[in-house]
Amino acid sequence: MSLILDQVSQRYITDGGEVVHALADTTLTVDTGSFVCVVGPSGCGKTTLLKILAGFLKPTGGQASVDDEPITAPSWKRGVVFQHANLYPWLTVRKNVELGLRFRGIAPAKRREVAEECLALVGLVGFEDKKTYELSGGMQQRTQIARVLANDPEIILMDEPFGALDALTRERLQMDLLRISRERRKTVFFITHSVEEAVFLGDRVLVMSPRPGRVVLDEEVRISQTYGRLLPGKELRSTPEFVELRDRIADQIYEGQEL
Numbered sequence: 001m002s003l004i005l006d007q008v009s010q011r012y013i014t015d016g017g018e019v020v021h022a023l024a025d026t027t028l029t030v031d032t033g034s035f036v037c038v039v040g041p042s043g044c045g046k047t048t049l050l051k052i053l054a055g056f057l058k059p060t061g062g063q064a065s066v067d068d069e070p071i072t073a074p075s076w077k078r079g080v081v082f083q084h085a086n087l088y089p090w091l092t093v094r095k096n097v098e099l100g101l102r103f104r105g106i107a108p109a110k111r112r113e114v115a116e117e118c119l120a121l122v123g124l125v126g127f128e129d130k131k132t133y134e135l136s137g138g139m140q141q142r143t144q145i146a147r148v149l150a151n152d153p154e155i156i157l158m159d160e161p162f163g164a165l166d167a168l169t170r171e172r173l174q175m176d177l178l179r180i181s182r183e184r185r186k187t188v189f190f191i192t193h194s195v196e197e198a199v200f201l202g203d204r205v206l207v208m209s210p211r212p213g214r215v216v217l218d219e220e221v222r223i224s225q226t227y228g229r230l231l232p233g234k235e236l237r238s239t240p241e242f243v244e245l246r247d248r249i250a251d252q253i254y255e256g257q258e259l
Protein backbone atom coordinates (compact mmCIF):
# COMPACT_ATOMS: atom_id res chain seq x y z
CA MET A 1 0.00 0.00 0.00
CA SER A 2 1.39 3.35 -0.89
CA LEU A 3 -0.46 6.46 0.16
CA ILE A 4 0.39 9.63 -1.68
CA LEU A 5 -0.65 13.24 -1.29
CA ASP A 6 0.21 15.28 -4.35
CA GLN A 7 0.06 19.07 -3.93
CA VAL A 8 -3.00 18.76 -1.73
CA SER A 9 -4.56 21.98 -0.48
CA GLN A 10 -7.82 22.92 1.19
CA ARG A 11 -9.81 26.12 1.34
CA TYR A 12 -13.05 26.29 3.27
CA ILE A 13 -15.76 28.87 2.85
CA THR A 14 -17.39 29.69 6.16
CA ASP A 15 -21.11 30.34 6.55
CA GLY A 16 -20.25 34.04 6.60
CA GLY A 17 -18.57 33.73 3.19
CA GLU A 18 -15.01 34.06 4.51
CA VAL A 19 -12.36 31.94 2.77
CA VAL A 20 -10.18 29.93 5.17
CA HIS A 21 -6.99 28.62 3.63
CA ALA A 22 -6.55 25.59 5.92
CA LEU A 23 -3.97 23.53 4.09
CA ALA A 24 -1.26 24.73 1.71
CA ASP A 25 0.21 22.56 -1.07
CA THR A 26 1.18 19.36 0.70
CA THR A 27 3.08 16.55 -0.97
CA LEU A 28 3.68 13.43 1.05
CA THR A 29 4.23 9.68 0.76
CA VAL A 30 3.32 7.36 3.61
CA ASP A 31 5.10 4.01 3.37
CA THR A 32 3.49 0.71 4.31
CA GLY A 33 4.12 -0.26 7.90
CA SER A 34 5.28 3.17 8.97
CA PHE A 35 4.00 5.00 12.05
CA VAL A 36 3.67 8.65 11.07
CA CYS A 37 2.85 11.22 13.73
CA VAL A 38 1.66 14.73 12.91
CA VAL A 39 2.04 17.69 15.25
CA GLY A 40 1.49 21.39 14.77
CA PRO A 41 -0.22 24.41 16.29
CA SER A 42 -3.96 24.40 16.81
CA GLY A 43 -5.90 25.07 13.61
CA CYS A 44 -2.99 24.28 11.26
CA GLY A 45 -4.99 21.76 9.26
CA LYS A 46 -4.10 18.42 10.87
CA THR A 47 -7.68 17.16 11.01
CA THR A 48 -8.28 18.50 7.51
CA LEU A 49 -5.38 16.36 6.30
CA LEU A 50 -6.80 13.31 8.05
CA LYS A 51 -10.28 13.90 6.62
CA ILE A 52 -8.80 14.03 3.13
CA LEU A 53 -6.91 10.77 3.69
CA ALA A 54 -10.05 9.16 5.11
CA GLY A 55 -12.07 10.22 2.07
CA PHE A 56 -14.45 12.39 4.14
CA LEU A 57 -13.33 15.52 2.31
CA LYS A 58 -12.33 16.08 -1.30
CA PRO A 59 -9.44 18.54 -1.34
CA THR A 60 -9.96 21.80 -3.19
CA GLY A 61 -6.53 21.37 -4.79
CA GLY A 62 -4.28 18.43 -5.67
CA GLN A 63 -5.00 14.78 -5.12
CA ALA A 64 -4.74 12.06 -2.49
CA SER A 65 -4.39 8.48 -3.68
CA VAL A 66 -3.76 4.94 -2.50
CA ASP A 67 -1.88 2.67 -4.88
CA ASP A 68 -2.55 5.11 -7.74
CA GLU A 69 -6.32 5.07 -7.01
CA PRO A 70 -7.63 8.54 -6.08
CA ILE A 71 -9.31 8.68 -2.67
CA THR A 72 -12.87 9.77 -3.39
CA ALA A 73 -14.88 8.21 -0.55
CA PRO A 74 -14.45 6.59 2.86
CA SER A 75 -13.39 2.94 2.85
CA TRP A 76 -13.02 0.23 5.51
CA LYS A 77 -9.45 -0.09 4.21
CA ARG A 78 -8.74 3.21 5.97
CA GLY A 79 -9.95 2.93 9.55
CA VAL A 80 -10.48 6.11 11.54
CA VAL A 81 -10.12 6.48 15.32
CA PHE A 82 -11.37 9.74 16.82
CA GLN A 83 -10.71 11.43 20.15
CA HIS A 84 -14.18 10.44 21.31
CA ALA A 85 -15.20 6.88 20.71
CA ASN A 86 -18.57 7.31 18.91
CA LEU A 87 -19.67 3.86 20.00
CA TYR A 88 -23.29 2.74 19.88
CA PRO A 89 -24.45 2.73 23.51
CA TRP A 90 -27.32 0.33 22.94
CA LEU A 91 -24.95 -2.33 21.59
CA THR A 92 -22.52 -4.48 23.55
CA VAL A 93 -18.76 -4.10 23.16
CA ARG A 94 -18.71 -7.20 20.96
CA LYS A 95 -21.54 -5.95 18.72
CA ASN A 96 -19.82 -2.58 18.33
CA VAL A 97 -16.65 -4.33 17.20
CA GLU A 98 -18.58 -6.59 14.80
CA LEU A 99 -20.47 -3.71 13.21
CA GLY A 100 -18.18 -3.04 10.23
CA LEU A 101 -18.05 -6.74 9.42
CA ARG A 102 -21.84 -6.92 9.62
CA PHE A 103 -22.18 -4.08 7.11
CA ARG A 104 -19.79 -5.93 4.85
CA GLY A 105 -21.95 -9.07 4.98
CA ILE A 106 -19.50 -11.28 6.88
CA ALA A 107 -21.17 -14.38 8.39
CA PRO A 108 -22.03 -14.25 12.13
CA ALA A 109 -19.61 -16.99 13.21
CA LYS A 110 -16.71 -15.33 11.44
CA ARG A 111 -17.70 -11.92 12.86
CA ARG A 112 -17.65 -13.30 16.36
CA GLU A 113 -14.28 -14.95 15.85
CA VAL A 114 -12.69 -11.77 14.47
CA ALA A 115 -14.23 -9.59 17.18
CA GLU A 116 -12.94 -11.86 19.94
CA GLU A 117 -9.48 -11.87 18.43
CA CYS A 118 -9.44 -8.05 18.19
CA LEU A 119 -10.84 -7.59 21.69
CA ALA A 120 -8.09 -9.85 23.01
CA LEU A 121 -5.50 -7.75 21.14
CA VAL A 122 -6.67 -4.58 22.89
CA GLY A 123 -6.97 -6.23 26.31
CA LEU A 124 -10.76 -6.37 26.61
CA VAL A 125 -11.30 -10.07 27.26
CA GLY A 126 -14.12 -10.39 29.78
CA PHE A 127 -15.81 -7.14 28.70
CA GLU A 128 -17.39 -8.45 25.48
CA ASP A 129 -20.95 -8.39 26.78
CA LYS A 130 -20.82 -5.04 28.57
CA LYS A 131 -22.67 -2.06 27.15
CA THR A 132 -20.20 0.60 26.08
CA TYR A 133 -21.54 3.18 28.57
CA GLU A 134 -20.38 0.83 31.32
CA LEU A 135 -16.75 1.27 30.19
CA SER A 136 -14.10 3.79 31.25
CA GLY A 137 -12.80 6.29 28.70
CA GLY A 138 -9.68 4.18 28.12
CA MET A 139 -11.75 1.04 27.54
CA GLN A 140 -13.99 2.90 25.12
CA GLN A 141 -10.92 3.89 23.13
CA ARG A 142 -9.74 0.28 23.23
CA THR A 143 -13.14 -0.76 21.85
CA GLN A 144 -12.87 1.82 19.10
CA ILE A 145 -9.42 0.51 18.15
CA ALA A 146 -10.72 -3.08 18.15
CA ARG A 147 -13.62 -2.01 15.91
CA VAL A 148 -11.19 -0.57 13.39
CA LEU A 149 -8.82 -3.56 13.61
CA ALA A 150 -11.72 -5.93 12.93
CA ASN A 151 -11.89 -4.55 9.41
CA ASP A 152 -8.20 -5.32 8.91
CA PRO A 153 -7.57 -1.90 7.34
CA GLU A 154 -4.46 -1.04 5.34
CA ILE A 155 -3.99 2.14 7.31
CA ILE A 156 -5.30 3.40 10.65
CA LEU A 157 -5.94 7.15 10.79
CA MET A 158 -6.01 8.44 14.35
CA ASP A 159 -7.05 11.95 15.40
CA GLU A 160 -5.89 12.73 18.95
CA PRO A 161 -7.10 9.30 20.08
CA PHE A 162 -5.64 9.54 23.58
CA GLY A 163 -6.13 13.29 24.05
CA ALA A 164 -8.96 13.00 26.56
CA LEU A 165 -7.38 10.30 28.73
CA ASP A 166 -5.48 10.60 32.00
CA ALA A 167 -1.68 10.27 31.83
CA LEU A 168 -1.40 6.68 33.02
CA THR A 169 -4.16 5.34 30.78
CA ARG A 170 -2.65 7.27 27.88
CA GLU A 171 0.79 5.68 28.43
CA ARG A 172 -0.73 2.20 28.62
CA LEU A 173 -2.65 2.74 25.40
CA GLN A 174 0.45 4.10 23.68
CA MET A 175 2.37 0.94 24.56
CA ASP A 176 -0.49 -1.28 23.42
CA LEU A 177 -0.89 0.62 20.16
CA LEU A 178 2.82 0.25 19.41
CA ARG A 179 2.65 -3.49 20.11
CA ILE A 180 -0.48 -3.95 17.98
CA SER A 181 0.81 -1.89 15.05
CA ARG A 182 4.02 -3.91 15.02
CA GLU A 183 2.34 -7.30 15.46
CA ARG A 184 -0.25 -6.56 12.80
CA ARG A 185 2.18 -4.60 10.57
CA LYS A 186 -0.26 -1.71 10.35
CA THR A 187 0.47 1.65 8.81
CA VAL A 188 -0.59 4.36 11.26
CA PHE A 189 -1.18 8.09 10.65
CA PHE A 190 -1.50 9.64 14.09
CA ILE A 191 -2.38 13.24 14.96
CA THR A 192 -1.49 14.57 18.37
CA HIS A 193 -0.99 17.81 20.26
CA SER A 194 1.73 16.18 22.34
CA VAL A 195 5.24 16.39 20.92
CA GLU A 196 6.33 13.84 23.51
CA GLU A 197 3.69 11.39 22.29
CA ALA A 198 4.68 11.96 18.66
CA VAL A 199 8.37 11.29 19.28
CA PHE A 200 7.55 8.29 21.46
CA LEU A 201 5.18 6.62 18.99
CA GLY A 202 6.33 7.74 15.58
CA ASP A 203 9.07 6.36 13.42
CA ARG A 204 8.48 9.55 11.50
CA VAL A 205 7.22 12.89 12.82
CA LEU A 206 5.75 15.58 10.59
CA VAL A 207 5.57 19.11 11.94
CA MET A 208 3.07 21.49 10.36
CA SER A 209 3.25 25.26 10.17
CA PRO A 210 0.47 27.56 11.37
CA ARG A 211 -2.44 27.96 8.93
CA PRO A 212 -2.30 27.47 6.01
CA GLY A 213 -0.66 24.27 7.17
CA ARG A 214 2.24 22.74 5.35
CA VAL A 215 4.88 20.27 6.45
CA VAL A 216 7.88 22.25 7.72
CA LEU A 217 9.78 19.39 9.29
CA ASP A 218 9.77 15.72 8.31
CA GLU A 219 11.92 13.84 10.78
CA GLU A 220 12.77 10.17 10.96
CA VAL A 221 12.92 8.92 14.56
CA ARG A 222 15.84 6.56 15.00
CA ILE A 223 16.27 6.39 18.76
CA SER A 224 15.75 2.65 19.12
CA GLN A 225 18.04 2.03 16.12
CA THR A 226 20.73 4.15 17.80
CA TYR A 227 20.55 1.85 20.81
CA GLY A 228 20.27 -1.27 18.67
CA ARG A 229 17.13 -2.47 20.50
CA LEU A 230 13.65 -1.41 21.48
CA LEU A 231 13.82 0.55 24.70
CA PRO A 232 11.11 0.41 27.36
CA GLY A 233 8.98 3.57 27.45
CA LYS A 234 10.55 5.24 30.45
CA GLU A 235 14.09 4.51 29.33
CA LEU A 236 13.42 5.77 25.80
CA ARG A 237 11.91 9.06 26.97
CA SER A 238 15.00 9.95 28.97
CA THR A 239 17.63 9.27 26.30
CA PRO A 240 19.52 12.38 25.08
CA GLU A 241 18.31 11.64 21.54
CA PHE A 242 14.65 11.68 22.63
CA VAL A 243 15.02 14.88 24.64
CA GLU A 244 16.91 16.62 21.82
CA LEU A 245 14.35 15.72 19.16
CA ARG A 246 11.37 16.55 21.41
CA ASP A 247 12.82 19.98 22.24
CA ARG A 248 13.77 20.71 18.63
CA ILE A 249 10.26 19.90 17.42
CA ALA A 250 8.63 21.93 20.21
CA ASP A 251 10.86 24.91 19.32
CA GLN A 252 9.82 24.59 15.68
CA ILE A 253 6.12 24.60 16.63
CA TYR A 254 6.25 27.45 19.11
CA GLU A 255 8.70 29.59 17.13
CA GLY A 256 7.11 32.96 16.45
CA GLN A 257 3.95 32.10 18.39
CA GLU A 258 2.80 34.16 21.31
CA LEU A 259 2.43 31.99 24.40
Ligand SMILES: Nc1ncnc2c1ncn2[C@@H]1O[C@H](COP(=O)(O)OP(=O)(O)OP(=O)(O)O)[C@@H](O)[C@H]1O
Pocket residue numbers: 012013014020021022040041042043044045046047048049211
Ligand atom coordinates in the same frame (compact mmCIF):
# COMPACT_ATOMS: atom_id res chain seq x y z
N1 LIG B 1 -15.89 23.03 7.62
C1 LIG B 1 -15.13 24.09 7.85
N2 LIG B 1 -15.52 25.32 7.44
C2 LIG B 1 -14.77 26.41 7.66
N3 LIG B 1 -13.55 26.38 8.27
C3 LIG B 1 -13.10 25.18 8.70
C4 LIG B 1 -13.88 23.99 8.52
N4 LIG B 1 -13.18 22.96 9.04
C5 LIG B 1 -12.03 23.48 9.54
N5 LIG B 1 -12.00 24.82 9.32
C6 LIG B 1 -10.90 25.73 9.68
O1 LIG B 1 -9.71 25.25 9.04
C7 LIG B 1 -8.60 25.39 9.89
C8 LIG B 1 -7.95 24.03 10.09
O2 LIG B 1 -8.81 23.20 10.84
P1 LIG B 1 -8.37 21.74 11.34
O3 LIG B 1 -9.47 21.23 12.18
O4 LIG B 1 -7.93 20.94 10.20
O5 LIG B 1 -7.09 22.11 12.26
P2 LIG B 1 -6.33 21.25 13.36
O6 LIG B 1 -4.88 21.46 13.12
O7 LIG B 1 -6.81 19.86 13.35
O8 LIG B 1 -6.80 21.99 14.69
P3 LIG B 1 -6.78 21.50 16.21
O9 LIG B 1 -5.34 21.14 16.51
O10 LIG B 1 -7.24 22.68 16.99
O11 LIG B 1 -7.70 20.33 16.32
C9 LIG B 1 -9.12 26.02 11.18
O12 LIG B 1 -8.89 27.38 11.13
C10 LIG B 1 -10.59 25.69 11.17
O13 LIG B 1 -11.33 26.68 11.85
